[in-house]
Amino acid sequence: MSNSQNSPQDRVLHPIFAVTVTRVREFIRQPEAVFWVYVFPLLMIFVLGLAFRSQGPAPLEIDLVDSAGAEQVKQWLAADSDVTWKEVSGEESRRRLRTGQSLLAVKLQDTAAGRIEYLFAPDRPEARALRNEIDQRLQLAAGRSDTLTTTDQHVQESGGRYIDFLVPGLIGMGLMGGGLWGVGFAIVDLRIRKLLKRFLATPMRPADFLAGIMISRMLFMVPEILLMFVFSWLLFGVSIHGSWLLLTGLVLLGAVQFSGIGLLVASRCKTLEAASGLMNLVMLPMWTLCGIFFSWKKFPEVLHPLIQLLPLTPLIDSLRGVVNDGAGIDELWPQVLLIVGWALTSFVIALSIFRWRDN
Amino acid sequence: MLESKVAAVNDDWAIEVEALVKTYAGNPPVEAVRGIDLKIGRGECFGVLGPNGAGKTTTIEILEGILNATSGIVKIFGMEWGRDDRKLREHIGVSLQETELSEKLTVHETLTLFRSFYSSGISVAEAIARVGLQDKANVWVKKLSGGQKQRLAVATAIVGDPQLIFLDEPTTGLDPVSRRQLWEIIRGFTDSGRTVLLTTHYMDEAERLCDRIAIIDAGRVIAEDTPSNLIRSLGPQQRIEVTWEGTWMESERGEVSRIPGAESVIHSSQGLTLCVDEPHRVLPELMSLLTRSQVALSNIATRHATLEDVFVNLTGRHLLESDESGWGAKR
Numbered sequence A: 001m002s003n004s005q006n007s008p009q010d011r012v013l014h015p016i017f018a019v020t021v022t023r024v025r026e027f028i029r030q031p032e033a034v035f036w037v038y039v040f041p042l043l044m045i046f047v048l049g050l051a052f053r054s055q056g057p058a059p060l061e062i063d064l065v066d067s068a069g070a071e072q073v074k075q076w077l078a079a080d081s082d083v084t085w086k087e088v089s090g091e092e093s094r095r096r097l098r099t100g101q102s103l104l105a106v107k108l109q110d111t112a113a114g115r116i117e118y119l120f121a122p123d124r125p126e127a128r129a130l131r132n133e134i135d136q137r138l139q140l141a142a143g144r145s146d147t148l149t150t151t152d153q154h155v156q157e158s159g160g161r162y163i164d165f166l167v168p169g170l171i172g173m174g175l176m177g178g179g180l181w182g183v184g185f186a187i188v189d190l191r192i193r194k195l196l197k198r199f200l201a202t203p204m205r206p207a208d209f210l211a212g213i214m215i216s217r218m219l220f221m222v223p224e225i226l227l228m229f230v231f232s233w234l235l236f237g238v239s240i241h242g243s244w245l246l247l248t249g250l251v252l253l254g255a256v257q258f259s260g261i262g263l264l265v266a267s268r269c270k271t272l273e274a275a276s277g278l279m280n281l282v283m284l285p286m287w288t289l290c291g292i293f294f295s296w297k298k299f300p301e302v303l304h305p306l307i308q309l310l311p312l313t314p315l316i317d318s319l320r321g322v323v324n325d326g327a328g329i330d331e332l333w334p335q336v337l338l339i340v341g342w343a344l345t346s347f348v349i350a351l352s353i354f355r356w357r358d359n
Numbered sequence B: 001m002l003e004s005k006v007a008a009v010n011d012d013w014a015i016e017v018e019a020l021v022k023t024y025a026g027n028p029p030v031e032a033v034r035g036i037d038l039k040i041g042r043g044e045c046f047g048v049l050g051p052n053g054a055g056k057t058t059t060i061e062i063l064e065g066i067l068n069a070t071s072g073i074v075k076i077f078g079m080e081w082g083r084d085d086r087k088l089r090e091h092i093g094v095s096l097q098e099t100e101l102s103e104k105l106t107v108h109e110t111l112t113l114f115r116s117f118y119s120s121g122i123s124v125a126e127a128i129a130r131v132g133l134q135d136k137a138n139v140w141v142k143k144l145s146g147g148q149k150q151r152l153a154v155a156t157a158i159v160g161d162p163q164l165i166f167l168d169e170p171t172t173g174l175d176p177v178s179r180r181q182l183w184e185i186i187r188g189f190t191d192s193g194r195t196v197l198l199t200t201h202y203m204d205e206a207e208r209l210c211d212r213i214a215i216i217d218a219g220r221v222i223a224e225d226t227p228s229n230l231i232r233s234l235g236p237q238q239r240i241e242v243t244w245e246g247t248w249m250e251s252e253r254g255e256v257s258r259i260p261g262a263e264s265v266i267h268s269s270q271g272l273t274l275c276v277d278e279p280h281r282v283l284p285e286l287m288s289l290l291t292r293s294q295v296a297l298s299n300i301a302t303r304h305a306t307l308e309d310v311f312v313n314l315t316g317r318h319l320l321e322s323d324e325s326g327w328g329a330k331r
């Protein structure tokens, strides 16, 4: 292109590549950024995975009130290894019920009459369930005979545990944070430092610059997501039921979507305060509503259409579909379409209102 | 796509500015530039001099094509912003007044990034050598001194091998040694036929470094010429400065201007400045007057007139005074 009879040297490095390498360098030289992007999500998985791990059926704990029939109750329950009890006075049992230390107190006043008294708070479903369970055991032990034969089958599959539910949620959250911070905040920071203006004074093409920023964001993301999957697989056996290809596609799409939203947030902000305020405004509702930690279906039904439209919801839902249920694109296309829509819209708006200079 | 840098640059003037006006929108709007005309020749080192808020940065950023003018014509090598942008940008180098280059990149990495934006230019190593940062090439920007950072900023401006370089206050805040180093770098440029436009508040810098200067105040050019012509235009070329303690009665002080050879006298509260051509003729008379009046003299000194005097003569204010009081920004 340029005939360089006098120019000492032609271009050696493509600007997209130079911007990408620069961003990667700046990123890995910031220990705090590396911590938030790579270490923090793993800590979340570790802590939440441990806190909510399923430990088999929990023992049934009851308070046994000191009374004439206490010994009889113990005999009846002796056969049930999963029931534990604590012997307490009548007064003590009420205190423990009131403060939530126990759910149910059992009292047999008179062995001969066989009158059992249950003390519990009826507005707590788990207390009612415990009351019925214990009642059932005692009735059977005392000689009641059932009319129907029943068998219990316990179902516990990988894919149905809390950790399986959580990991795709955290991945969605990581993609959102990465896009908003890694693209949005990075650009506002460049603008504040007048570097955006400085770059504009060179022959740099804005498109090359933005491409470099986007590519570097994608590069940061790959280890982030891989680490989260590998870590949760090693520690908790979280496995991917669906197609790897589809999963990769979804992760990329999610990253692009949130880079676009990050760019949109950054397009006009002139101060870090404005940028972090705007970013929180965008992220906070999604953190709470979009089902990172628990299903969004728990919110009142009137909110559901709105929640489903937020950019994070279709991403997390489709990630869960692939990871936990092995869903394919035939099931997930509505979510994919919505993500693509968000990505396109945010990029188009961002690029048309983006402010390169002060005017 | 691009012609050779030299071939493209064949207009007589490097920069032509006509009736340039910039009003920042706001409440109230700020008339930062109120009609500036300039013509800067190729190979010139041109200085824009003025107090804080005079409109130097505003003007230079419009010329750099990163700020829109409210009205007026700007031509760089005969080309205009908005039409020939990409071509123009290949030919100019810029150092802004306040850019924070990334702290966690090395000097070499920073310049590699800037170099990648230009289709042709000098090598990164050469840019580093020209500003004398060889031994800092692999040091993070964070660890550079203020002067080294300024030199790096200049290096980013020259790495594309531009024909025209804009430097906005390249030496502000530097110690005399660092300033001199930068002057050498800038001279190196103009010696190779390139054009430099710089802004400064330092009169001595403008006087020694620039071929021509424009003094701007309140958004207007109030004087434009070579430094020596501007100083010559003052008339008497020597200054005698007298300061005293306590008071000196007005009536007696008035006699100073009647001393033969004292062309004019500038009074201030605790001193006065005589404009003279031959201090050795005026000094004896002045001394005897001072002795007669029994003034508690604290200092007497003679010096050559400077650009500062030109500024005082034109505006009635000291350049540095307005610096300290922030007068310029408040106007």
Ligand SMILES: Nc1ncnc2c1ncn2[C@@H]1O[C@H](COP(=O)(O)OP(=O)(O)OP(=O)(O)O)[C@@H](O)[C@H]1O
Pocket: A358, B024, B025, B026, B030, B031, B032, B050, B051, B052, B053, B054, B055, B056, B057, B058, B059, B097, B201, B328, B329, B330
């Ligand atoms: N973005 C802006 N919006 C509104 N007013 C501005 C803006 N930038 C500068 N000004 C005003 O325009 C005037 C000229 O500013 P400018 O920065 O051009 O001065 P300067 O000569 O470069 O001063 P300094 O020596 O302090 O750098 C000042 O009164 C300043 O307050």
Ligand SMILES: [Mg+2]
Pocket: B056, B057, B058, B097, B168, B169
């Ligand atoms: Mg300025």
